[in-house]
Amino acid sequence: MLETKIFVNKKPKLKNPICVVGLPGIGNIGRIAVGYMVHELKAKKFAELYSPYFFPFVMIHNNMIHTLRNEFYYCKIKGRDLILLIGDCQTYDPKGHYEVVGKILEFLKSFGCKNIITVGGFGTGKVSEKPKVYGAATDYEIIKNYKKYGINFDISGQIGTIVGASGLLVGLAKSYGMEGMVLLGETTGFPIITDPTAAEAVLKILEKILKIKIDLTKLDEKVKAMHEFIKKLEDIQRQAAEQMKKRKKSEELKYIG
């Protein structure tokens, strides 16, 4: 693979689709919120994205090889279709973010997708029992459309930058003929690996935006089940990053395998 590649099992026909993205990040709020939607809405996987900018290893999980990837799911909701994108990882290289984001936007465009919402976390350093949901967009028109759902768009001074694919997917959406918004669930920040409370707050906003009902009673239980795998992913990637540094430092070229 010379470049990030999306392998499609079977290309579905989608009606006016909207895409909701949950990639790993602070508190893994996007990852668990959208992962829960995949589960609750019984969404079907139709494509996988692999990238040379993901770590170059496979992971052993339940005696099976798992290759780092992002996954595309779809399901039908009222009047339109929904694309859900979740992932094991983001790229470890800054250039990679642009490559992955460009591939995703082109792919979504090929389905006639016009709207994209990415879900992330905003670490405040404080514990909040009723976490707020912040929003960011490229145009005032978009903000006006979504303001009514209880999203806090008054973010200057609080948020300086949004790093990685969640920000860039929205920041570049317009150039690909789409409009987008970032939803950021308020969370304490590290070292919490999964924050179901913030995920719930975001899911409640998404229910209103998408005009769907998501049964949230199993969220805690489902997040516990996801937690182990997500922690393993994080641990292993952290170790890989350390090893990459060490290999650069060490005098030996070593591979397992």
Add this chain to the structure above:
Amino acid sequence: MLETKIFVNKKPKLKNPICVVGLPGIGNIGRIAVGYMVHELKAKKFAELYSPYFFPFVMIHNNMIHTLRNEFYYCKIKGRDLILLIGDCQTYDPKGHYEVVGKILEFLKSFGCKNIITVGGFGTGKVSEKPKVYGAATDYEIIKNYKKYGINFDISGQIGTIVGASGLLVGLAKSYGMEGMVLLGETTGFPIITDPTAAEAVLKILEKILKIKIDLTKLDEKVKAMHEFIKKLEDIQRQAAEQMKKRKKSEELKYIG
């Protein structure tokens, strides 16, 4: 985006265009001089350039997402058209400079552009009340053509290299069938973020070269307005560069978003 990409809103028809480039640099002289021209000449934006070699984040400014980019404007001047190129940033990676420069030169060539002037700063370490304007070109013919405008082309011994897109745009122009010149406004160097005096000196030279009149009375005021945004851009990119280093050093993979 696998590579630097120029998104064109609407391709204008341009008559024998000349391009003036103001990218960030020492004293941001090019950025503010050409930015002021955009404002004063009421130039119209017709294209945006994004690059995988820009930092992989979006910035929050005035409650809105701003994605790092360079911007192409055009306007009509006496007998010919003018393309103005300004930018939030240069690439953080040496290879990226060549990619961005190649894309810009190809794009300009597609409009039949034959001349390019890039504006930068030359840090002397001294304060000068009447800053000089230095010039550099690839051929003696070009120097001969422009000498009459009061540009100091006697730079050997003073200037060793011109780093980044402003130098390369001119250094590679010939291979793309264009001729070019770098204009460098004399400035103290850091830590001055915007130097309107040097910008004014360059603008006076550009007035003569382009045979146009630019009202310079509002320059100070306009630079003050630009200053905050440019400072924010610099601060945020500096922090990103630090974070990139830290992430490499730290044992944790963290993303905001």
Add this chain to the structure above:
Amino acid sequence: MLETKIFVNKKPKLKNPICVVGLPGIGNIGRIAVGYMVHELKAKKFAELYSPYFFPFVMIHNNMIHTLRNEFYYCKIKGRDLILLIGDCQTYDPKGHYEVVGKILEFLKSFGCKNIITVGGFGTGKVSEKPKVYGAATDYEIIKNYKKYGINFDISGQIGTIVGASGLLVGLAKSYGMEGMVLLGETTGFPIITDPTAAEAVLKILEKILKIKIDLTKLDEKVKAMHEFIKKLEDIQRQAAEQMKKRKKSEELKYIG
């Protein structure tokens, strides 16, 4: 070479081929096991792979220039054909693993290859007289097919990740319409450069899978002959890695040549 490239001498027609891969790694088990198969089965070389992600030098061996490469061999076995892939090195850059693996999988696909087995080592830190052979695959179906050959697929908890091309070739095989398995010979780990005992254990499993007979009596002798070249390769690449670091640190740009 902008990208990893496979130069084909003469493309053979192959019948339902299966590919066995032996790249450098811990104990060089794959490299010597598959290298021994090349020798014993009198396989013919038909292609060479070079990559910009291999170290940028040529090596002097026996007064001759040797360029770092991977090599494809083929031979006829019962009822089907066998492709053997061995190599001097893996890429020094994480992104390179994906590029090389993608090129190999596309190339194998062009022969109608549906099965790939990569051979590596699993360093336990202990000396084992009768080394086990561990297996890893992406699907339970594959495990079920191969379980009968005495491979230990119960690896969770023992093996966390498989780094490099051997893991990725199998982890991405499915996306290219193939199925794959990693075979890992149990070995002590470093600083052993070649471990013939573990290689023998893997070869005995491969005999059963491929339903062929490999005369193992000359293995020790042949490994001794390979040892010097493999050690030289490792030494020289280690030095190159050190030099690359030093060059980054040092204030001088030096090349031999």
Add this chain to the structure above:
Amino acid sequence: MLETKIFVNKKPKLKNPICVVGLPGIGNIGRIAVGYMVHELKAKKFAELYSPYFFPFVMIHNNMIHTLRNEFYYCKIKGRDLILLIGDCQTYDPKGHYEVVGKILEFLKSFGCKNIITVGGFGTGKVSEKPKVYGAATDYEIIKNYKKYGINFDISGQIGTIVGASGLLVGLAKSYGMEGMVLLGETTGFPIITDPTAAEAVLKILEKILKIKIDLTKLDEKVKAMHEFIKKLEDIQRQAAEQMKKRKKSEELKYIG
């Protein structure tokens, strides 16, 4: 420029051309030997190579902008044509060597070039009044052809690797349908920037191989003239390498220009 690019002024028709390459390296033996041939044989420049893997700056020399490049020259010699390739620099990135080498070999192939000789230096740490010329090739046939010219091919034990484009051009030549040889002039090694004695030794061998006469009486004088520019190139690239490191370390993003 996304990739290394060769800009051709006017493509000459060449008869069975042989290419001699002199890129910067230890003692700059190749650079000055082949540079002297360009001068003495009155060779004509017909193409320039630029690469994103060269440093991203332009250099000021004699009040003029000079962009880092390699240059192709040609001239007629007895019965066949000669292509001479000289350069300001090699790539600063290991991957870049492969890219530049691939581009050069493809370009040479397009002229029907079947032979390539690269000239470099071999630093021994000792001063030699009558420097030897060492040779390295990929096939014994080539060695046999050239042995008669007084080249020392008995290099195992003395030379471990040849780093950079000079080695790779020959190491990959065969895959592009050419045959090649590296000629290495014996030199003390650093800190000598230009070694005319070793260059002379190589030129005498090249005279025999190419069956031409080169007037060597002006070599010393010509090398002195080249020395200043080559030293400047080295100094400026060393500074650039340092600055790149510092920029990575420093907390500031600064550009001149």
